[in-house]
Amino acid sequence: xxxxxxxxxxxxxxxxxxxxxxxxxxxxxxxxxxxxxxxxxxxxxxxxxxxxxxxxxxxxxxxxxxxxxxxxxxxxxxxxxxxxxxxxxxxxxxxxxxxxxxxxxxxxxxxxxx
Amino acid sequence: xxxxxxxxxxxxxxxxxxxxxxxxxxxxxxxxxxxxxxxxxxxxxxxxxxxxxxxxxxxxxxxxxxxxxxxxxxxxxxxxxxxxxxxxxxxxxxxxxxxxxxxxxxxxxxxxxxxxxxxxxxxxxxxxxxxxxxxxxxxxxxxxxxxxxxxxxxxxxxxxxxxxxxxxxxxxxxxxxxxxxxxxxxxxxxxxxxxxxxxxxxxxxxxxxxxxxxxxxxxxxxxxxxxxxxxxxxxxxxx
Numbered sequence: 489x490x491x492x493x494x495x496x497x498x499x500x501x502x503x504x505x506x507x508x509x510x511x512x513x514x515x516x517x518x519x520x521x522x523x524x525x526x527x528x529x530x531x532x533x534x535x536x537x538x539x540x541x542x543x544x545x546x547x548x549x550x551x552x553x554x555x556x557x558x559x560x561x562x563x564x565x566x567x568x569x570x571x572x573x574x575x576x577x578x579x580x581x582x583x584x585x586x587x588x589x590x591x592x593x594x595x596x597x598x599x600x601x602x
Numbered sequence: 603x604x605x606x607x608x609x610x611x612x613x614x615x616x617x618x619x620x621x622x623x624x625x626x627x628x629x630x631x632x633x634x635x636x637x638x639x640x641x642x643x644x645x646x647x648x649x650x651x652x653x654x655x656x657x658x659x660x661x662x663x664x665x666x667x668x669x670x671x672x673x674x675x676x677x678x679x680x681x682x683x684x685x686x687x688x689x690x691x692x693x694x695x696x697x698x699x700x701x702x703x704x705x706x707x708x709x710x711x712x713x714x715x716x717x718x719x720x721x722x723x724x725x726x727x728x729x730x731x732x733x734x735x736x737x738x739x740x741x742x743x744x745x746x747x748x749x750x751x752x753x754x755x756x757x758x759x760x761x762x763x764x765x766x767x768x769x770x771x772x773x774x775x776x777x778x779x780x781x782x783x784x785x786x787x788x789x790x791x792x793x794x795x796x797x798x799x800x801x802x803x804x805x806x807x808x809x810x811x812x813x814x815x816x817x818x819x820x821x822x823x824x825x826x827x828x829x830x831x832x833x834x835x836x837x838x839x840x841x
Contacts, residue, residue: 528687554765579739583798590707592784
């Protein structure tokens with residue numbers, strides 16, 4: 489488990505370094521995800537069981553990891569309250585219409601192209 | 603009384619209490635979710651955030667001292683994002699065949715999400731910095747804040763809007779997809795990951811391995827697409 493955690497952190501660290509060195513607009517962890525994916529692909533076999541277990545453990549509680557940042561909404565309550573109408577409409581209608589649009593488009597394309 | 607006061611000062615200052623409270627709020631939120639029959643609307647992120655935010659407002663503890671403790675949970679978001687490579691790799695045989703479709707849908711969906719949000723805000727005559735803060739709200743927080751800064755938005759407002767969009771997409775997205783008759787798990791994952799980033803992906807992973815893999819992929823692709831395209835489109839539209 490420690491080995492798997494070290495592998496995840498090493499990919500994240502490498503991602504941070506790559507993002508800064510190449511001035512990429514994407515955050516380090518997302519590049520780390522690409523690096524780990526490429527490493528698994530190059531290795532070619534099934535992912536090591538310890539990595540499987542650690543990834544499942546972390547991702548099984550992925551929602552929890554957003555909670556501390558989510559509580560930060562309390563800092564912006566006055567701002568959110570001031571412009572509540574455009575903000576809530578744009579967030580709710582914008583997000584849900586984008587979900588319907590993307591889902592329909594993807595399903596249509598998947599049926600067309602196999 | 604003064605002893606109680608001292609204990610209170612200790613608890614409010616040390617990271618231990620905030621960390622414990624975060625985990626307990628999460629366990630309570632999961633219980634509440636189960637009590638609601640795991641309905642999509644009963645989103646545990648929403649419950650836990652509401653519980654803790656109410657706690658902070660009631661006790662007058664400021665967010666910064668809360669975050670001193672909660673940052674240990676927050677830190678795991680980085681390695682967890684890296685770990686999304688594992689379900690993606692497991693589903694690679696399925697993902698590979700749909701890679702082109704995924705790229706087209708995510709780019710179109712990402713532009714659509716930003717466009718509709720901006721159009722609604724403009725129609726309601728929101729201030730320019732509020733409109734710019736809304737545009738990047740569908741992508742993962744650090745990318746969204748960076749884009750907001752570049753196009754004249756308020757990064758901190760964007761951070762709050764990203765969380766609100768994620769919770770909205772995770773809680774209501776599955777119902778909207780049912781209503782739109784999107785039944786293909788790959789398409790459902792792509793839609794949720796595009797519009798509701800990691801919070802949506804957390805929900806997708808709990809429902810289906812395929813949806814989770816496609817949602818994680820969509821989240822990463824949309825972060826890249828929006829970071830590259832939105833500042834350009836913004837300059838064309840408003841520059």
